Amino acid sequence: MTDPRQATNALELKDLSVAYRVGRRNRAVLRNVNLTIKAGEAYGLVGESGCGKSTVALSVVRYLPRNGSITGGSIALDGKDVMKLDAEALRRARADSVSMVYQDPGKALNPSLRIGRQLTEIFELAGITGQAAEDKALAMLNRVRISDPASVMQRYPHQLSGGMQQRVAIAMALANDPSMLILDEPTTGLDATVEAEVLDLIAQLRRELSASILFISHNLAVVANMCDRVGVLYAGMLVEEGSTRDVFNDPRHPYTVALLRCLPRGGQRKDQGRLDTIPGFLPGIGANIVGCAFADRCALATERCRAEPPPLYELGDGRLSRCHYHDKAQSLPRATPAEIAAAQPKQAPPVLQVEGLNKTYASHGRPLRAVKDVSVSLRPGETLGLVGESGSGKTTFARLLLGLVPPDDGGSIELEGKKLAPRLASRTEDQVKAVQIVFQNPDSALNRSHSIRHILSRALKRLGGLTGKTLDTRLEELVRSVRLTDRHLVVKPRQLSGGLKQRVAIARAFAGDPRIVVCDEPTSALDVSVQAAILNLLADLQSRQDVSYIFISHDLGVVRYLSDKIAVLYLGRIMEFGPSEAVFSGPHHPYTEALLSAVPKLDRTESARIRLDGEIPSAANPPTGCVFHTRCPRKIGAICETQEPELAEAQPGHTIRCHIPYDELARLQRPKTLEPA
Amino acid sequence: MVFLGGQVLPGNVGRAILGPFADQRAVDALNHSLGVDRPLLVQYGSWIWNFLHGDMGTSYVFRAPVAPFVIDALGNSMKLALVAFVLVVPIGILGGVIAALNFNRPLDRIISLGGLSVTVLPEFVTGIILILIFGVWLRWLPIAAAWPKGAGFFTQLYYLTLPSLPLFLVLFGYIARMARSGMIEALDSDYTRTAVLKGLPWRMVIWRHVLRNALLPTITVIATQTGYLIGGLVVIETLFRYQGIGSLIFTAARGKDFPMLEAGILTIGIVYAVATLIADFLYSVLNPRIRLGAEQ
Amino acid sequence: MSATDTPVSLPTPDTAQRSPWGEVLHSLSRSGTFLTGLAIVVFWIVCALFGQHFVPYDPLASDIINALTPPAADHWFGTDQLGRDVFSRVIVGSRDILTVAPLATILATIAGTALGLVIGYFRGIVDDIVSRVLEAFMAIPVVIIALLAIVALGTSKITVIVVIGLSFAPIIARTVRSAVLAERELDYVAAAKLRHEGALHTMFVEILPNVIPPILVETTVRLGYAIFAVATLSFMGFGIQPPSPDWGLSISSNYGMIGGGFWWTVLFDALAIASLVIGVNLVADGVHGAFND
Ligand SMILES: Nc1ncnc2c1ncn2[C@@H]1O[C@H](COP(=O)(O)OP(=O)(O)OP(=O)(O)O)[C@@H](O)[C@H]1O
Numbered sequence A: 001m002t003d004p005r006q007a008t009n010a011l012e013l014k015d016l017s018v019a020y021r022v023g024r025r026n027r028a029v030l031r032n033v034n035l036t037i038k039a040g041e042a043y044g045l046v047g048e049s050g051c052g053k054s055t056v057a058l059s060v061v062r063y064l065p066r067n068g069s070i071t072g073g074s075i076a077l078d079g080k081d082v083m084k085l086d087a088e089a090l091r092r093a094r095a096d097s098v099s100m101v102y103q104d105p106g107k108a109l110n111p112s113l114r115i116g117r118q119l120t121e122i123f124e125l126a127g128i129t130g131q132a133a134e135d136k137a138l139a140m141l142n143r144v145r146i147s148d149p150a151s152v153m154q155r156y157p158h159q160l161s162g163g164m165q166q167r168v169a170i171a172m173a174l175a176n177d178p179s180m181l182i183l184d185e186p187t188t189g190l191d192a193t194v195e196a197e198v199l200d201l202i203a204q205l206r207r208e209l210s211a212s213i214l215f216i217s218h219n220l221a222v223v224a225n226m227c228d229r230v231g232v233l234y235a236g237m238l239v240e241e242g243s244t245r246d247v248f249n250d251p252r253h254p255y256t257v258a259l260l261r262c263l264p265r266g267g268q269r270k271d272q273g274r275l276d277t278i279p280g281f282l283p284g285i286g287a288n289i290v291g292c293a294f295a296d297r298c299a300l301a302t303e304r305c306r307a308e309p310p311p312l313y314e315l316g317d318g319r320l321s322r323c324h325y326h327d328k329a330q331s332l333p334r335a336t337p338a339e340i341a342a343a344q345p346k347q348a349p350p351v352l353q354v355e356g357l358n359k360t361y362a363s364h365g366r367p368l369r370a371v372k373d374v375s376v377s378l379r380p381g382e383t384l385g386l387v388g389e390s391g392s393g394k395t396t397f398a399r400l401l402l403g404l405v406p407p408d409d410g411g412s413i414e415l416e417g418k419k420l421a422p423r424l425a426s427r428t429e430d431q432v433k434a435v436q437i438v439f440q441n442p443d444s445a446l447n448r449s450h451s452i453r454h455i456l457s458r459a460l461k462r463l464g465g466l467t468g469k470t471l472d473t474r475l476e477e478l479v480r481s482v483r484l485t486d487r488h489l490v491v492k493p494r495q496l497s498g499g500l501k502q503r504v505a506i507a508r509a510f511a512g513d514p515r516i517v518v519c520d521e522p523t524s525a526l527d528v529s530v531q532a533a534i535l536n537l538l539a540d541l542q543s544r545q546d547v548s549y550i551f552i553s554h555d556l557g558v559v560r561y562l563s564d565k566i567a568v569l570y571l572g573r574i575m576e577f578g579p580s581e582a583v584f585s586g587p588h589h590p591y592t593e594a595l596l597s598a599v600p601k602l603d604r605t606e607s608a609r610i611r612l613d614g615e616i617p618s619a620a621n622p623p624t625g626c627v628f629h630t631r632c633p634r635k636i637g638a639i640c641e642t643q644e645p646e647l648a649e650a651q652p653g654h655t656i657r658c659h660i661p662y663d664e665l666a667r668l669q670r671p672k673t674l675e676p677a
Numbered sequence B: 001m002v003f004l005g006g007q008v009l010p011g012n013v014g015r016a017i018l019g020p021f022a023d024q025r026a027v028d029a030l031n032h033s034l035g036v037d038r039p040l041l042v043q044y045g046s047w048i049w050n051f052l053h054g055d056m057g058t059s060y061v062f063r064a065p066v067a068p069f070v071i072d073a074l075g076n077s078m079k080l081a082l083v084a085f086v087l088v089v090p091i092g093i094l095g096g097v098i099a100a101l102n103f104n105r106p107l108d109r110i111i112s113l114g115g116l117s118v119t120v121l122p123e124f125v126t127g128i129i130l131i132l133i134f135g136v137w138l139r140w141l142p143i144a145a146a147w148p149k150g151a152g153f154f155t156q157l158y159y160l161t162l163p164s165l166p167l168f169l170v171l172f173g174y175i176a177r178m179a180r181s182g183m184i185e186a187l188d189s190d191y192t193r194t195a196v197l198k199g200l201p202w203r204m205v206i207w208r209h210v211l212r213n214a215l216l217p218t219i220t221v222i223a224t225q226t227g228y229l230i231g232g233l234v235v236i237e238t239l240f241r242y243q244g245i246g247s248l249i250f251t252a253a254r255g256k257d258f259p260m261l262e263a264g265i266l267t268i269g270i271v272y273a274v275a276t277l278i279a280d281f282l283y284s285v286l287n288p289r290i291r292l293g294a295e296q
Numbered sequence C: 001m002s003a004t005d006t007p008v009s010l011p012t013p014d015t016a017q018r019s020p021w022g023e024v025l026h027s028l029s030r031s032g033t034f035l036t037g038l039a040i041v042v043f044w045i046v047c048a049l050f051g052q053h054f055v056p057y058d059p060l061a062s063d064i065i066n067a068l069t070p071p072a073a074d075h076w077f078g079t080d081q082l083g084r085d086v087f088s089r090v091i092v093g094s095r096d097i098l099t100v101a102p103l104a105t106i107l108a109t110i111a112g113t114a115l116g117l118v119i120g121y122f123r124g125i126v127d128d129i130v131s132r133v134l135e136a137f138m139a140i141p142v143v144i145i146a147l148l149a150i151v152a153l154g155t156s157k158i159t160v161i162v163v164i165g166l167s168f169a170p171i172i173a174r175t176v177r178s179a180v181l182a183e184r185e186l187d188y189v190a191a192a193k194l195r196h197e198g199a200l201h202t203m204f205v206e207i208l209p210n211v212i213p214p215i216l217v218e219t220t221v222r223l224g225y226a227i228f229a230v231a232t233l234s235f236m237g238f239g240i241q242p243p244s245p246d247w248g249l250s251i252s253s254n255y256g257m258i259g260g261g262f263w264w265t266v267l268f269d270a271l272a273i274a275s276l277v278i279g280v281n282l283v284a285d286g287v288h289g290a291f292n293d
């Protein structure tokens, strides 16, 4: 990288402090953040939700929310002090040298202008107009490797998929060849397969262009793959910084240590021990912090930590840690003991037996097969993991089991050998309480007008059939079983944090001794530290009560941790079904292979890259033959397009829907063994 | 529906016209000649049929075809409404836009609170106050809307100014409020942020990116306001003694002149339907999401 | 279970935790708009309740000799064509409108909420049909609906209350319906179904408390319009009937004379209506703000 700009840093934050005005008070969000990004460098900023990552990004481009203000420090872009720029100079800086891409590309594009127009106006700023601007725009779309750029130019944002929208947003950001590119969670909310593609694109463009990058993400693995250096933000303070390799392999701040331990890694499973957790909560914005901000949650904390705020200790090699005991950080005791009572493998008859389940919705007058011919079985105490991209039918399948939507005729659901009525209303009380759910979003799942006591008592009354004293006793047990206390009973949901709310939701699902609990993305709205605690809780409850889970998640590491069996869904069909270990370690279906390959890995092991290109087809208009053939990297020929493969038994209990024979799949996939999640 | 309303009104039509002391046979005879003793559905069917053919029935009171009255009145009301509309749509939108661009600053407060206050006042109240100010004390404008026969365009406009002002005020607040909240939403949106961060000049951001998205919802609101506008006409036309559709309905209701009443109200219904259609059309032309449908 | 049993602590609150309603009250108590509006409304309520005890003249007593005297020391607001004291009439004139309009609003709220809950919750054909009918209904200006109904049913306070109440009910129903439509998609409603809760429980115990804020806002806004409508109807001669000193009615019987310069016979009534309507709407604006910030 021979860049004339080498001399100056692309971005330099000095003692940056930002506050938001809430209820007539300025509340500090960023506290003296110092950060330098060298020309051509990719810097990752990580931290839990609410620690101030986006605020950093918005400060740099001087686009804080109305109630936000920079209360101190300075920001230099290319050596120029951004805060001293007048309106016109600021506009020029935005036009020439800094660009930003953020989450939710659907909202970032103007809904009423064509893509072409939104791109050409950038070139018009630089004085290029008419056909020349069109050509440049087209070139830019080519550059972000969008398919059929000419037609994309003519389209409106709502006519593009999420992945394409984000490509367009990246094209717009790079159109002015910026020296600084800020990416704030650019792939959050996209499917893992699409995320992988977009990340590949960014990595590639980085090599082609000269921009320095500030990459913001809550996902440590994504940052690990994209960045040279990384900073960990906590409560608006930088607590650790260093090269990506160093920070992730040899963290020097207890917070970083703990964060890394929360993730299920290297194919860890629930019977191999609990995940570690971080107790307590991030200090709220504007909190008055004396001493170390992490002290309340740190097992190494001493008196000194509570009294004396730690400076950013320089550890050499460009490493920084804001901890008095950075040398001992790695010896941070676990917050949660690892040992777990090993669950006894049982050979009980299945608790759930689903045969040939179908669900067809009507979509614009056309039938849409949301779930097609799904059969699975599950034993007591087992977890069935459902994976697949969005729209693959995971949630519909869960709703069919619960009876919230009726399936098509034919097909059957049996619970403990007895047939379940298709509609909830015609199921018996016992059957209703036997199948319960933990929803993704506890804010939606808990009635915000009711106290926690009301919510749980009502569940105990209706599902447990309890009243009076017995109800009270059972309520207490239930609350303790999800590790809440009496104090939590009197409050309303909004007074609890996301993790606590999810515990209440879990308690509610367990009120009537369920046989099966559906967990629909139960941790995806939560931070990793909280996610770990919820996963531990689910595992504990399972080993104690012999309950079975249907566990839906887009995070394959999490699914692997909790599941005994896996069903891989694509366009409503099961592509692969079998014991968790068999599905993950392979040989697996080409689609499973692609899903696994899309997962970003913390240890940066460059695994065989299998990327799916092309859009997910619409379930209303599925491809002929093998529905996966439009994207399959291992497609073998015409047979894939004309004939739908059977779900064939590859090994006892392990079925795969592919024309490629099992042995052949094994041979194809052997040379580059995948080490998932 | 209006028709049914007219029919369930008590008051035997013949009795209403001839008065309580008339001979029952005379009443029956009149009822028969007016056709009001036929079954309801038959009456309704033939009435709609005739209405669509330009025959709106015969007024009980004037004993003359209704159509000329209604058409005349509609023409007059249109003039009045048009003056109000032509003024209020641009000014209301402008007010909302200015308020939003000065969000939470004094100018915003003044426009928002002022708009709210004038919008919620009944038309006859603002009418009276305006008459007192401009008609009685300052003597700038005539206090009755009926212009001398054969008056030219500007004279008519002169006479219509005062009556149109209360309508203007009632609508101003609505339109300004909608425009303001649409603007604020658009200003806070991610796509506006994108436009600003592209380095576009502020004017261009507003013109190209904010206004169009911000004003879409306002268009629908303006159309639904036709209903209020017509309600306002009833009051304003009475207050200013103006021969429009509102005062026609009012007089007809007082005199229990049902054919006139029905024709008047059906006309209003048609005007409302047309206004809504135009708004839907405009909305879908301006909104690509509706025009092109969602492909994904 | 060992250390994992340590209960989770409550998050340290960074602001004093208030209940949602406490927060609403708190922000109302700091809203200038709301407090101003409230002061005006309370003033008129006091006048309606106790006005007749402290006004200088009997608002109904005519005194033909002193008819149409302009404002002066003994008649602050002058006298009308029957020599009645305008000031006394304005003060006491709040009484009928402040009885009729709130009652109409309450009727509209109850009917509209029930209707909105049912059509929002059940959706389907009932919703389609009822919504169409409501839409058609709302296309007709309230003044005209009222005009027709009052011609049909005759004028009385009850008629006015029923007519305004029922013609506002669809508007409230529409607000409630759209709030319920959003609520019923939330997972707590599915959770209720998964407990085999009945429709009544789900509607009234689960959903209703969550849609109270929009109902409250809509109700205060409607109260403003009810006052608007009652005043207008009275002015048109279809509302409150003589000899009430009602404002709209007074204006209606006196505005014919403003050409003659007798401005005081209408101005004060007009200002009274204006202040009450604006007061109620300031309250509504404050309530809206408190629930939406
Ligand atoms: N306009 C605002 N007014 C008040 N508080 C705000 C505002 N915007 C953000 N906050 C608060 O400031 C803190 C930092 O917010 P910020 O969005 O920078 O965090 P983040 O790290 O990007 O979080 P996430 O991972 O959820 O995106 C959070 O507590 C957030 O709730």
Ligand code: SF4
Binding pocket: A253, A254, A255, A292, A293, A294, A295, A296, A298, A299, A300, A301, A302, A305, A310, A322, A323, A324, A325, A326
């Ligand atoms: S300074 Fe103390 S409390 Fe803070 S992280 Fe280090 S050891 Fe923990």
Ligand code: SF4
Binding pocket: A590, A591, A626, A627, A628, A629, A630, A632, A633, A634, A635, A636, A637, A640, A645, A657, A658, A659, A660
């Ligand atoms: S059948 Fe063909 S297209 Fe389908 S997964 Fe197998 S190889 Fe790919």
Ligand SMILES: [Mg+2]
Binding pocket: A053, A054, A055, A184, A185
């Ligand atoms: Mg963020």
